[in-house]
Amino acid sequence: MLSDLLARLEEKDRLALARLLTLISRGEQLPEISSAIGTRNETTPVVAITGNAGVGKSTLVGKLAEYLRGEDKSVAILACDPESPLTGGALLGDRIRMPSRPDDAGLFIRSLAAASGHQAVAEHVDLMIRLLAKFGFDVILLETVGAGQGDTAVRELADVVVLLVQPESGDELQWEKAGLLEVADVVVVHKADLAGAEKTEGQVKELLSLPGSREIAVLRVSSRTGQGFEALWEAVMAAPRRGTTLDGRQLLRLAQQLLADRYRSRGAAAGPIIDRWKAHQLDESQAAEQLLDLLVR
Amino acid sequence: MNEQAPLRIVLAKVGLDGHDRGVKVVSRALRDAGFHVIYPGLWQAPEAVVRTVGDEDADWLGISLLSGTHLTLVPRIIDLLKAAGLDHVGVLVGGIIPEADIPKLHEMGVSRVFGPGTPMTDIITYLRSEGSRTHA
Amino acid sequence: MATAMDRKLWARWQEEIEKSPPPELPATTVSGVAIDPLYTPDNLDGFDYDTELGYPGQYPYTRGVHATMHRGRLWTMRQFAGFGTARQTNERFKFLVDKGQTGLSTAFDLPTLMGLDSDDPRSLGEVGRLGVACDTIDDMRQLFDGIDIEKLSVSMTINAPAAIVMAFYLANAQDRGFDWRKMRGTIQNDTLKEFHAQNEIYFPPEPSVKLAIDVVEFCAHHVPQWNPVSVSGYHIREAGSTAVQELAFTLADGFHYIDQTLERGLDVDQFAGRLSFFFNAHNDMFEEIAKYRAARVLWADRLRNHYGAKKESSWKLRFHAQTAGCTLQDKQPEVNLIRVAYQAMAAVLGGCQSLHTNSMDETLALPSEHAVTLALRTQQVLAYETGVTNTVDPLGGSYFVETLTRQMSEEARRYFERIDELGGMLGAIDRGFFRREIADAAFAFQREFDAGHKLVVGVNAFQEKDEKPLDILQIDLAVEAEQVASLNKVKRDRSAADLSRTLDAVRRAAEAEENLLPSLIDAARARATVGETMHALADVYGRCEGAVV
Numbered sequence: 001m002l003s004d005l006l007a008r009l010e011e012k013d014r015l016a017l018a019r020l021l022t023l024i025s026r027g028e029q030l031p032e033i034s035s036a037i038g039t040r041n042e043t044t045p046v047v048a049i050t051g052n053a054g055v056g057k058s059t060l061v062g063k064l065a066e067y068l069r070g071e072d073k074s075v076a077i078l079a080c081d082p083e084s085p086l087t088g089g090a091l092l093g094d095r096i097r098m099p100s101r102p103d104d105a106g107l108f109i110r111s112l113a114a115a116s117g118h119q120a121v122a123e124h125v126d127l128m129i130r131l132l133a134k135f136g137f138d139v140i141l142l143e144t145v146g147a148g149q150g151d152t153a154v155r156e157l158a159d160v161v162v163l164l165v166q167p168e169s170g171d172e173l174q175w176e177k178a179g180l181l182e183v184a185d186v187v188v189v190h191k192a193d194l195a196g197a198e199k200t201e202g203q204v205k206e207l208l209s210l211p212g213s214r215e216i217a218v219l220r221v222s223s224r225t226g227q228g229f230e231a232l233w234e235a236v237m238a239a240p241r242r243g244t245t246l247d248g249r250q251l252l253r254l255a256q257q258l259l260a261d262r263y264r265s266r267g268a269a270a271g272p273i274i275d276r277w278k279a280h281q282l283d284e285s286q287a288a289e290q291l292l293d294l295l296v297r
Numbered sequence: 298m299n300e301q302a303p304l305r306i307v308l309a310k311v312g313l314d315g316h317d318r319g320v321k322v323v324s325r326a327l328r329d330a331g332f333h334v335i336y337p338g339l340w341q342a343p344e345a346v347v348r349t350v351g352d353e354d355a356d357w358l359g360i361s362l363l364s365g366t367h368l369t370l371v372p373r374i375i376d377l378l379k380a381a382g383l384d385h386v387g388v389l390v391g392g393i394i395p396e397a398d399i400p401k402l403h404e405m406g407v408s409r410v411f412g413p414g415t416p417m418t419d420i421i422t423y424l425r426s427e428g429s430r431t432h433a
Numbered sequence: 434m435a436t437a438m439d440r441k442l443w444a445r446w447q448e449e450i451e452k453s454p455p456p457e458l459p460a461t462t463v464s465g466v467a468i469d470p471l472y473t474p475d476n477l478d479g480f481d482y483d484t485e486l487g488y489p490g491q492y493p494y495t496r497g498v499h500a501t502m503h504r505g506r507l508w509t510m511r512q513f514a515g516f517g518t519a520r521q522t523n524e525r526f527k528f529l530v531d532k533g534q535t536g537l538s539t540a541f542d543l544p545t546l547m548g549l550d551s552d553d554p555r556s557l558g559e560v561g562r563l564g565v566a567c568d569t570i571d572d573m574r575q576l577f578d579g580i581d582i583e584k585l586s587v588s589m590t591i592n593a594p595a596a597i598v599m600a601f602y603l604a605n606a607q608d609r610g611f612d613w614r615k616m617r618g619t620i621q622n623d624t625l626k627e628f629h630a631q632n633e634i635y636f637p638p639e640p641s642v643k644l645a646i647d648v649v650e651f652c653a654h655h656v657p658q659w660n661p662v663s664v665s666g667y668h669i670r671e672a673g674s675t676a677v678q679e680l681a682f683t684l685a686d687g688f689h690y691i692d693q694t695l696e697r698g699l700d701v702d703q704f705a706g707r708l709s710f711f712f713n714a715h716n717d718m719f720e721e722i723a724k725y726r727a728a729r730v731l732w733a734d735r736l737r738n739h740y741g742a743k744k745e746s747s748w749k750l751r752f753h754a755q756t757a758g759c760t761l762q763d764k765q766p767e768v769n770l771i772r773v774a775y776q777a778m779a780a781v782l783g784g785c786q787s788l789h790t791n792s793m794d795e796t797l798a799l800p801s802e803h804a805v806t807l808a809l810r811t812q813q814v815l816a817y818e819t820g821v822t823n824t825v826d827p828l829g830g831s832y833f834v835e836t837l838t839r840q841m842s843e844e845a846r847r848y849f850e851r852i853d854e855l856g857g858m859l860g861a862i863d864r865g866f867f868r869r870e871i872a873d874a875a876f877a878f879q880r881e882f883d884a885g886h887k888l889v890v891g892v893n894a895f896q897e898k899d900e901k902p903l904d905i906l907q908i909d910l911a912v913e914a915e916q917v918a919s920l921n922k923v924k925r926d927r928s929a930a931d932l933s934r935t936l937d938a939v940r941r942a943a944e945a946e947e948n949l950l951p952s953l954i955d956a957a958r959a960r961a962t963v964g965e966t967m968h969a970l971a972d973v974y975g976r977c978e979g980a981v982v
Contacts, residue, residue: 315632369558
């Protein structure tokens with residue numbers, strides 16, 4: 001089954017790609033898929049788009065994809081929306097604001113549910129990125145659930161992180177409070193057709209000019225008028241790329257995910273350990289060691 | 298964890314009618330019942346619906362129609378699904394469908410038709426009992 | 434209302450009510466508002482007859498906009514109609530006039546409503562299906578052929594392309610020798626509610642409003658008896674809003690149109706009196722009546738005290754009502770007759786100026802002639818047999834109705850404040866405020882229905898096993914081919930030079946931010962189609978596609 005899918009992937013079969021993404025998102029056969037795909041094709045830029053709810057992430061991702069298609073670059077989009085922690089359900093609506101190009105083989109959009117409280121993107125996105133790069137997309141765009149928690153994970157997954165802010169009417173800028181500027185490689189003042197965009201741009205630049213700050217591009221973009229996409233892409237390409245160095249962290253992350261998946265599938269076996277811990281027959285670290293043994297076995 | 302994986306369903310408004318009250322209510326109800334609902338918005342062309350179903354690797358497609366164009370648009374979508382190798386995807390139709398047209402839709406390959414006044418539990422129970430043919 | 438109450442008797446009633454079992458179903462309105470078992474003078478603290486009620490035809494118009502209301506003149510019985518080609522709808526119009534209908538109301542098909550021509554690929558299967566197809570001025574001429582449009586008032590339900598269709602109507606009327614200044618009627622032209630609820634959207638919000646205001650401005654100068662906007666809550670309600678949301682969002686839309694028209698330099702009294710309203714008549718009788726009464730009070734207050742209108746006609750909120758399509762059921766469809774009758778009564782008791790009663794088969798198809806006749810007869814029974822027209826505002830002074838009216842006004846005012854906080858109308862649209870509020874309300878109702886807290890006869894209660902299907906009107910699929918053929922003929926016969934000259938003029942006028950009606954009327958006479966003209970405008974305005982949640 002998997003070998004069949006992987007063979008079809010080599011032949012650029014879109015349905016095989018879609019199915020493999022499903023397997024990955026469910027944490028199934030990860031080691032097999034991972035070794036079949038190999039290490040990431042480093043020439044494919046992975047660009048994360050993040051920012052608060054309502055700032056227009058999906059719209060900008062959609063317009064950026066259209067711009068890149070105009071430049072004859074094929075684009076894959078991974079669009080993340082939150083999953084309900086109670087029911088596991090999710091309403092994935094990012095496609096609403098993205099282009100519909102049913103005849104265009106150079107655009108692929110996949111909606112993903114991100115477990116709440118987990119991170120700003122869905123699980124196993126790193127492997128999905130490798131898969132999409134192997135399939136041959138020229139650019140991979142990753143839309144996060146929102147800015148805030150999990151930003152560090154996004155920083156590790158993407159080569160370039162684009163942070164969206166919008167012209168604010170209040171005195172205090174929300175993203176300043178959240179310290180989000182630390183995450184970004186490029187800051188976009190989105191909805192630049194609205195009043196106050198220039199002022200916001202000035203404020204962001206001022207904030208970034210503090211001593212010791214990194215060099216970060218700040219620019220104005222309007223999805224409504226189409227202004228600024230060329231400049232945005234230039235800034236993205238000019239930004240120093242993060243993901244180029246391979247280190248142990250990526251492996252550690254994969255190992256963590258594997259453990260978490262195994263815990264979910266073999267949860268019942270862990271029952272006795274948990275019971276003994278609850279009954280104070282084991283202390284916390286002993287119980288954790290035994291759990292690890294169980295999952296590694 | 299195969300059995301626990303949430304069903305993925307694309308809910309599509311096709312044709313020109315903009316009445317999205319029903320599709321939005323169903324979207325929320327299915328989300329709350331633990332489904333992953335992909336909603337691509339209004340005015341979806343049949344070709345766009347099929348592309349979405351394929352890229353999203355959906356288990357189910359729910360088509361919402363209130364303008365009376367079901368006998369024009371549903372067969373087109375079903376033909377395109379077949380042509381794209383997606384005939385394993387279950388198809389539901391929701392909206393205002395005259396009684397006489399329901400057998401015609403079943404014949405085309407629609408699994409179920411849900412009319413106005415359908416309790417959400419009916420849809421949820423049906424999908425749960427059918428499960429997934431995509432990931433059987 | 435400082436009426437002395439016998440507290441001993443009141444206490445005894447309290448005791449009895451506390452002993453008795455609670456109601457079987459939650460005592461809430463269809464919008465989910467909790468209702469007390471009894472209303473008394475206690476509910477109307479500080480009530481002042483003169484300022485809160487006053488007299489019909491006088492500020493604040495709680496009791497109605499005319500001194501004698503339906504006792505002096507009945508509401509207009511105006512049934513919405515349109516299907517197939519202009520010729521077929523023209524026949525239906527003549528049929529309705531024969532049956533005693535006193536105004537005409539035009540339904541356009543979905544392609545026309547969306548600004549598309551009948552030969553557009555997206556129109557496939559939709560041409561002439563839910564209304565009449567109107568591609569060019571030729572269709573408009575056919576639609577009103579043989580009908581005296583100076584005598585009958587005509588209503589047209591169209592929004593995104595309203596300015597273009599109005600141009601067709603005006604050019605055709607002038608060509609037939611009618612006097613614009615004598616013509617009466619209404620064009621819906623309410624683009625804002627499309628963004629909230631109805632989704633017939635073509636341009637982004639700002640230019641959409643600009644086009645709507647062009648019609649308001651042009652009519653104020655040249656077609657003075659015409660209602661250039663019908664500010665509509667109907668569709669907001671159909672999309673699942675509560676009664677208060679319908680009330681508040683509709684009035685807020687009206688305020689936005691006023692603000693924008695004032696920016697053109699018009700005096701408020703030049704146009705405010707011609708803004709009309711269109712509300713839903715839903716199931717919950719007293720909630721609906723309170724909604725209409727609160728609407729009049731809020732509008733009068735805003736026009737007089739905020740906008741400083743001097744003419745009383747500017748203060749008066751006149752409205753058309755239509756019974757709620759979303760309450761019609763496909764199970765036991767004859768029961769819809771009964772729903773419609775009660776809904777119509779609410780509209781009449783709430784002081785409507787005109788009324789459409791839905792036909793019992795409308796969930797299934799376009800209404801048959803039999804069903805349309807029964808719907809009209811429902812209004813005639815109400816007008817001539819029930820006696821509800823004998824006195825003005827018979828529910829005025831009811832502790833319950835007055836309390837509800839007050840509550841609704843207060844809640845609507847809170848919504849006005851929230852909209853202001855979100856940056857006004859366009860800011861709130863941009864933030865998805867209206868759509869979210871409406872979707873939340875729709876979902877809340879569905880949960881109540883699923884839980885069996887709200888019963889719908891024949892659907893989740895009192896079902897029947899074997900139902901006889903109704904005979905329904907079948908739309909001939911040949912209509913599409915016929916319409917496309919006649920459109921092609923127009924395209925062959927017209928002058929290409931006139932077409933491109935007039936469409937260029939439309940583009941230039943749009944760029945220069947001039948009023949578009951004069952150039953649209955020229956383009957109409959050059960037989961430009963709806964779709965071609967929308968395209969020309971989109972060159973300047975851009976399109977609003979997909980961004981609808």
